[in-house]
Amino acid sequence: MANPGGDAVCNGNLHKHEKQSDGSPSGNCAKNGIVKEAQQNGRPHFYKPIVESFEEAPLHVMVFTYLGYGLGTLFGYLRDFLRSCGIEKCNAAIEREEQKDFVPLYQNFENFYTRNLYMRIRDNWNRPICSAPGSRFDVMERVSDDYNWTFRFTGRIIKDVINMGSYNFLGLAASYDESIRTVKDVLEEYGLGVASTRHEMGSLDKHEELESLVAKFLNVEAAMVFGMGFATNSMNIPALVGKGCLILSDELNHASLVLGARLSGATIRIFKHNNMQSLEKLLRDAVIYGQPRIRRAWKKILILVEGIYSMEGSIVDLPQIVALKKKYKAYLYIDEAHSIGSVGPTGRGVIEFFGLDPRDVDVFMGTFTKSFGAAGGYIAGRKDLVDYLRVHSHSAVYATSMSPPVAEQIIRSMKFIMGLDGTTQGLQRVRQLAKNTRYFRQRLNEMGFIIYGNEESPVIPLLLYMPAKVAAFARHLLNRKIGVVVVGFPATPLAEARARFCVSAAHTREMLDTVLENLDEMGDLLQLKYSRHRKSTRPELYDETSFELED
Amino acid sequence: MDFKRVKDYFSWLYYQYQIISCCAVLEPWEQSMFNTILLTIFAMVVYTAYVFIPIHIRLAWEFFSKICGYHSTISN
Secondary structure (H helix, E strand, C coil), X not given: CCCCCCCCCCCCCCCCXXXXXXXXXXXHCCCCHHHHHHHHHCCCCCCCCCCEEXXXXXXXXXXXXXXXXXXXXXXXXXXXXXXXXXXXXXXXCCCCHHHCCCCCCCCCHHHHHHHHCHHHHHHHCCCCECCCCCCEEEEEEEECCCCCCCCEEEEEEEEEEEECCCCCCCCCCCCCCHHHHHHHHHHHHHCCCCCCECCCCCCCHHHHHHHHHHHHHHCCCEEEEECCHHHHHHHHHHHHCCCCCEEEEECCCCHHHHHHHHHHCCEEEEECCCCHHHHHHHHHHHHHHCCCCCCCCXXXXXXXXXXXXXXXXXXXXXXXXXXXXXXXXXXXXXXXXCCCCCCCCCCCCHHXXXXXXXXXXXXXXXXXXXXXXXXXXEEEECHHHHHHHHHHCHHHHCCECCCHHHHHHHHHHHHHHHCCCCCCHHHHHHHHHHHHHHHHHHHHHHHCCCECEECCCCXXXXXXXXXXXXXXXXHHHHHCCEECEEECHHHCCCCCEEEEEECCCCCCHHHHHHHHHHHHHHHHHCCCCCCCCCCECCCCCCCHHHCCCCC | XXXXXXXXXXXXXXXXXXXXXXXXXXXXXXXXXXXXXXXXXXXXXXXXXXXXXXHHHHHHHHHHHHHHHHHHHHHX
């Protein structure tokens, strides 16, 4: 990848580089049994079967959901009519008087939705909190006097709300205690700001230390860290691919990947979520037909996937993607924002979850914001890739480097997970997270809720469907001192509004039981137990008719 | 006691109606407007049914009995 003008047809020789020297990783990856074994064998022959469900809603639920949106839309038109007549005051953004004759700015569906549907239930989003996002947090109470157009704080604080919404998988985002002392020491020594970029004078020994630790953690040759997770994706993809390259992107990829892919100028094609038949069809077409019109071979083909998809809770089907990537000689870029630290027996992400060789993936990307309780992101992989990015990535050239206390917090968390702090607490946290996840998912399933995703993913979407239920669900649960995240239209399909629980290792069994008990009552009150254990909405078998015949 | 249970049941029913029809998210005046429209339509349907269904049933009865009677005379 460091040689973009190289061989156009062959997308890199995947096994050309030498085997890693045994000395460096093995010493610190003593617990990393599966990955090491897989590497030594050359090819592991057992992959974990993927158990994922995307249960279809009963018909009457979908009918009422659409009727509900229909009613909201009707009243939205009525209100818009009243506003344009001047009967009602318009609180939303409007064009100025002198702009009226130009192209209308606020007439598309998104604006209509925000103004007339989202605004009615806006109090369930963006609630301000005033404590560390640990397993319990404090929420600031607020009320609205004009139906959610403006809010007013009452000054009261809702104490000790159980936090089911933060991506604090290992419970490492917590308020100050003795274990964070090293971060304080670094703050005293280095200060906060670096005031330069990595490319120029902003490389500190803390960054070097962190990068070697990340490489060790992931069992790869090299790694590079960036100060912002979102920019890690959106600024590094353009450095890796460009015009004449092809990006195959999962339809549910995060906005940062989408932005990066668009900025790169490469051709983007979307495959169905986690659907290998769809991906293979695109890969085969790309190899056979090449670039449109000129029919030259693509310079590079890059597959963009995520480890855990944050809205669906599904885990990428990595063994099959690796097999496809090897077959068609494409590159693989995997965004482990949610999966690093949270899945796999020792928290090393989806690679360890499936027991694959880290060299099978070309570019590892991940963030430190979730499991590590800090900020920033990393790119890891082969040394030549990382060296190339050090020179060419916009994040390295133009962005101020990571603040040293943040780097120290990541180092501390990573050592904690790896067991380098001399305890097994980190490992216990990872185990606890897996245990909590299985328990929570199993109980929700038993209660009859429709939940999406892989049974081992700590992101658990619970389907609510109807817009009024979304609002009622979040309000009732906050009254019962449980903070949940509900997700609606722009982030999900219109009819599939959901609540998203994020299980943490910091949740005790009592907390989970309290939440489950309340969810059970909510499910009965709001009639949320839709599940009939029907077939998946995304069946494994691809629709055969959309294929060309095999030769 | 029994009265309270019936009342609870009806308030539960009304809550379900509000949640499922999505009028729980509307503002009070919109809600009353929606309820009024819905009630009016319902009342009109009931009234129309009351007025016209007996007539239709009688006509249908006459029509079918005539056919049946006609057939029965042929078969004899």
